[in-house]
Amino acid sequence: MRGKIIKGIAGFYYVHDGRNRVYACKAKGVFRNRNIKPLVGDDVEFDITDENAGEGNIISVLPRKNExxxxxxxxxxxxxxxxxxxxxxxxxxxxxxxxxxxxxxxxxxxxxxxxxxxxxxxxxxxxxxxxxxxxxxxxxxxxxxxxxxxxxxxxxxxxxxxxxxxxxxxxxxxxxxxxxxxxxxxxxxxxxxxxxxxxxxxxxxxxxxxxxxxxxTPGFTSMNVEGIECGQLKDYFPEFEEPSKHCRFPDCVHVGERECGVKQAVEEEAISRERYENYLQIYQELKGRKKW
The missing domain is CATH 3.40.50.300 (P-loop containing nucleotide triphosphate hydrolases)
Known part of the structure; x- marks a missing residue:
């Protein structure tokens, strides 16, 4: 059968069958051997070991579209x-x-x-x-x-x-x-x-x-930006894309450059100053991390 993992607690994965039933499943040892950890949201194939008790075993994790x-x-x-x-x-x-x-x-x-x-x-x-x-x-x-x-x-x-x-x-x-x-x-x-x-x-x-x-999901009070360099940060602010076409240099990072379309857009209030200030703070954080 196929289903979706909706919860994982104490070694059990609870799989919804897409209709009206949830099965408490164990993941076979082969997952540990392959260093695969099932996640909530995974689409899986599973065998039912006890229909009355609602128990089964996960036999495969289907390909993920994101994680x-x-x-x-x-x-x-x-x-x-x-x-x-x-x-x-x-x-x-x-x-x-x-x-x-x-x-x-x-x-x-x-x-x-x-x-x-x-x-x-x-x-x-x-x-x-x-x-x-x-x-x-x-x-x-x-x-x-x-x-x-x-x-x-x-x-x-x-x-x-x-x-x-x-x-x-x-x-x-x-x-x-x-x-x-x-x-x-x-x-x-x-x-x-x-x-x-x-x-x-x-x-x-x-x-x-x-x-x-x-x-x-559990609430959070902090979050680190991971997996990108300071020079790539601009690509994750969608409102920078159009104004950046007016930057003098194609590799402009919108921080210290004089002729910068993004900085001009901030002055003209096409980009909010709150967003730009956060961009600068995170940029310096990533730059310092790279230096370290």
Whole structure:
């Protein structure tokens, strides 16, 4: 039979058969010998050893179309990055680091801002302005007031989506509305440090409807940019592409050069200064790492 791994705990991999049954499976020793570790999201072939108990063995992992390290998942169609409008306020640098990671894997991204009920109504325009000309889909919702959820359901339909973001922004609450059977634990935001408490402790894929899966992941508060050189960073900021055609030098990295189309676009507000400042910070970080 074929199925999809939706959870892995204590040596067992829980495989959904694509219909209405989940089997607790063991991975055969051949995977260890080949240094293959099954991941949540993997499409697999498995044998049923006990139908009544819902047990089986994974016999092969089918080819992956992509693979992420953080969270450790495979075969993702898109990533929905969830931040809060307020409580906690968005950490734009952290958000941009996650966007870079998804751009590296070629995974489409949806930016989702929750807790609009706590805002003053001006956030949608301001936040869209920060990500102008990036091409990212942006949506706003209030899980508490059940506003904006139909748009979310339409975005998710027919795809496997990774739900990611910092702790305390409402990811688990959103999951509980989309799939009440998930029963995800939710936590409050610390008033002192304005960070959420980690309530999701492992990566799990939830079946919503036909060919629609939603992956809830543990919250994060930091992320390193890995696998690229400082000179390549510009390629992961989509809004740089058009203005860079006006740079004097074809290898311009948009930092110290005088005749730079990207820097000019920042001055003309075609590129948000917040995004450009984050670019500079990450660029210097990568440059220092290479030097070290």
């Amino acid at each position: 992420l390290i953080r969270p450790a998942v495979a075969n993702i169609d898109q990533a929905m990055l969830v931040f809060a409008v307020k409580s906690p306020l968005p950490n734009w640098n952290l958000l941009d680091r996650f966007l870079i990671a998804m751009e590296q894997k070629g995974i489409p991204i949806v930016l989702c801002f929750n807790k609009t009920d706590l805002g003053d109504g001006e956030e949608p325009e301001a936040y869209r302005s920060i990500y102008r000309n990036t091409g990212y889909e942006i949506c706003f919702l209030s899980v508490k007031k059940a506003e904006g959820l139909e748009c979310i359901r339409e975005i998710l339909r027919g795809k496997t989506t990774a739900l990611a973001g910092p702790s305390g922004v409402g990811k688990s609450s959103l999951m509980n509305i989309l799939n009440p059977e998930a029963g995800m634990e939710t936590g409050a935001v610390s008033e002192k440090i304005q960070r959420g408490r980690h309530t999701t402790r492992h990566t799990e894929l939830f079946y919503l409807e036909a060919e629609t899966y939603l992956l809830d």
